[in-house]
Amino acid sequence: MSSKKPEQPKDPSATTVDRRGFLKGAATGAAALAVTPVARAQEPSAYRASFTAPSYQQMQRDAGLVELPAPDSRGVVRPGSDLMVQALKEMGIEFVASNNGSSFEGIQESIANYGSPPNHMPEFITALHEESSVDMANGYAKAEGRPMAVMLHGTLGIQHASMSIFQAYNTGTPMLLIVGRDVGFIQAHTADDMAAMCRSFTKWDAQPTTLSECIDTLHEAYRQAVTPPTGPAMVVIDIELQKEEAQDFDLPRFRPAVIEGVDTATAKDIAEKLLNASNPRLETGMFRTPKGIGAAVELAELIGASTSTTSTGGPMGFPQRHPLCGPGAESNYDYVLGLEADASDLSLKRPIVNSLTAQRDVMGIGFGSLREDYAPAPPGSEPTPLDRSPRQPQGTVLKVDAQASIPLIIGELSRLITPAKQREIEQRKARHARTNRETFLTALRVAVEEKKKGWDLSPVSTARIYAELWPLIMNEDWCLASPSNFSGAHHRELWEHNKPYSFLGTQGAGGMGYGPGACVGAALAARSRGRFVVNVQPDGDLNYSPGALWTAVHHELPMLTVMHNNRAWHQEYMFLQYLAGVRGRGTDRGHIGCVLRDPFIDYSKMAQAYGMDSEGPIENPALLTAALDRGVRSVKNGKPYLIDVVTQPR
């Protein structure tokens, strides 16, 4: 069989060179941009592509007539994407979650093959949907307080990812979004300024035009993502930059972000007020990273202040069972300092993403949750009545990062504390510890009596799931990564949230489909750290993004999924049923469009289809403990597991 090759253009590289020439031309002034990528990023992209005809090679590829180079020939010795991967490595990016796409094939190939032996960090995490890949980065960053990366394929990848980017933005979760761009390939996959599609809900974006600028923008994107207001940052990277020969390009060193705290005078003033108070109080919220919690604990212990916590409502909160956590011995607080939380005297609160609206929402979309006058709470940060001190009037608020400020306050305090004061503080700490312990145990006894309602009835009560799980995981290093608002949030009263990642909070914008990906992301963080991830999974939520189960199996992640299978989008059912009632048209058709019956979905089989060990559906509550025990053991042996439990609706 003879195959006639299409005739080649005289100079096969001419088209490419032209396009590259154009890129370079468009980058006139790029040197200046590379130095100040921040300023540049706030404007729509400087680079506007023209729609050039596809090159000979690209047409060949579209037609499936690709000629592979001879095995021993390497066109490019040091591709730009190797340096991009090296930059990610140096920034400490552990994972890049992605659903593959040729617009970033340069980087993907470098992740697979760069280095000798071939690269293993960042690890390529295979996602089945872009929405899940971003949710993975969300779950990971909530657990660790630092970003991982996601790669998205052009216009399509961004659109698939957009809801989860929006959710991450609402919770101010830092992440690095890398978008591949290939102007010469399928035209519908490319655009002049793709980042504009989600500019209103990313913190920062850039579209570099040279390799040097690309490395600078990757560095800057990381710094932007982790600097308050924290949030997702996006870099759009042309395929040309990924594939170009870097020659002897010198990779610049990564400079970490510098995050400012209060000034010295303010730190001193706060220290004096804490010291002069006879019953100082710390209201604490969600810190940026685990370090912030450590600093808050040190401050509380140094001054002997009782503290509140948000750890039962979201990540990065003060440890719930720290002896100082609780209302304290007396509630006549005479100086209340807020650390990322409201307080009656002074609050130190880092700026949040809605402060960027004027700059970023150039299209004037006006997202409800992102209005400047609207302060989104950190994920699920509403403290339980147990943690909350009586509501107080709001005092002065300083928009400054508490985590960066605490060490300065501690520095001042250490100089001021006298031995006499030290004795007073120690006595106060002992009193607080006794009361806080009693308060916790009293609330627990009350909760237990509440949770036993309908204990033996079928379907299984949501409280029983949380209650049966706790004894099995309490001695593990656990992380509850799924939102719990639809499954009763019983952990808030029954479990003890002492780690930065004990509970990762809500979706961010109430978007369904978040849970599976977020749990996989948390499990990525957990895998090398000996941690155990729990996912109490509502059925509706799973059906938006079930492919994340496969990712958990493929990457051998420590994740136990227990279904809250009420066979409905139950939240919506309640809304619809109420409206039907208000309209006086009866409530017996309120289930239409809101229930998942006829047929029931078999989640155990679904998990098996993705290669995950599983069991269920369990309707008899007496079978639950043994099933959970099998699940916990499987996960501890390195195999994710799913248990389908048919539950009460709420």
Place this chain on the structure above:
Amino acid sequence: MKILVISVTGLLIGFTAPAATAQQEPVISDANAGAQLYYDHGCYACHGYSGYGRVDLNNTGSPWLVNEEIFRAFLRARADVAPVLPSTSMPNYPANALSDEGVNDIFAYIRSLPNNQPDSADIPALRTILESAEQREYKP
């Protein structure tokens, strides 16, 4: 009857959940038929399949569950008297959508719901939760 309706409405408007445990009168209607209606009309949405949910129904001693008449008045008050009453998210049940007989059957079903709250000392998981919380020392 009218007086009763008005007084129930008054309770709803004032959001005053009656606290006292009222004397429960005997059940007359058909609990089996009521079970089906309880399901079809989605009562389980908030009250659970077995009467435990966001708002419990089992043996609560609620004055609205004293007898069929009061229960009916309670369900109708919002729909037929003042449909846009301040809401507790409880849907309205007008007579054209749920017959008096149906209401009575649902009442019978609710009153038949079993009480299931074993002694927490007999539930191993809850016992462990309490014991471990008492014994456990906080470790950073």
